[in-house]
Amino acid sequence: MSQLKIRKTLGKTPITCPCCKELKTLNDTPLITIFQKQAKAGVIRKKTDTVEALNKEILSSIEYYSDAVNQKECHQYKLWACNQCIKDEKAIIADFSKQQPSYGGPYIMYLDLMLNCKYCDTSFCFSAKEQQYWYEDLQLTIDAKATRCNDCRKKKVVQQRLMVLLAKESVFTEEELEELIECYEIIGSKEKVQEYKGRLKNKRNSK
Numbered sequence: 001m002s003q004l005k006i007r008k009t010l011g012k013t014p015i016t017c018p019c020c021k022e023l024k025t026l027n028d029t030p031l032i033t034i035f036q037k038q039a040k041a042g043v044i045r046k047k048t049d050t051v052e053a054l055n056k057e058i059l060s061s062i063e064y065y066s067d068a069v070n071q072k073e074c075h076q077y078k079l080w081a082c083n084q085c086i087k088d089e090k091a092i093i094a095d096f097s098k099q100q101p102s103y104g105g106p107y108i109m110y111l112d113l114m115l116n117c118k119y120c121d122t123s124f125c126f127s128a129k130e131q132q133y134w135y136e137d138l139q140l141t142i143d144a145k146a147t148r149c150n151d152c153r154k155k156k157v158v159q160q161r162l163m164v165l166l167a168k169e170s171v172f173t174e175e176e177l178e179e180l181i182e183c184y185e186i187i188g189s190k191e192k193v194q195e196y197k198g199r200l201k202n203k204r205n206s207k
């Protein structure tokens with residue numbers, strides 16, 4: 001199967017990069033290589049043994065992926081970027097062999113995504129790097145998505161720590177009281193901060 005032949009026949013097909021929104025040719029993207037790898041691995045619909053069949057397969061893949069220009073409206077599975085965007089580190093090529101499949105997919109690339117936090121409704125960036133880490137290193141299924149912004153993620157960790165600290169029935173040590181104050185400061189609970197500051201002060205005075 002000749003790469004060169006495919007590049008010659010398809011390479012000049014114009015396609016808009018969903019990342020920078022500039023008009024590129026297929027040769028300005030890593031898509032041909034990715035689709036060839038996918039065809040070889042049997043990821044795309046059927047195995048393709050001839051150049052003609054592969055061309056056809058790649059063309060239909062391109063058709064499928066070419067409506068990914070508007071990030072907000074398209075499915076994340078369809079996101080891709082041109083070589084320049086990858087070079088500028090605006091996108092990362094995915095290793096689909098490491099992804100845990102779910103419905104749809106695989107992801108062919110990771111692009112920074114703006115998501116809305118489920119807990120405070122502010123928008124936050126689920127970065128390409130984080131996505132790569134989630135889906136390839138942690139091997140979370142590819143439909144797993146970040147639901148919390150950084151602040152809410154921090155708060156969640158603090159809340160879990162608080163549960164552990166507060167589960168302790170016995171009297172708190174000075175260190176534990178300090179940690180409780182710190183936790184409540186992060187959560188933003190002023191009353192609790194005051195309460196535990198008072199308890200810490202009493203503890204120190206009683207020494």
Ligand SMILES: [Zn+2]
Pocket residue numbers: 017018019020021022081082083084085
């Ligand atoms: Zn681009």
Ligand SMILES: [Zn+2]
Pocket residue numbers: 117118119120121122148149150151152153
């Ligand atoms: Zn949030």
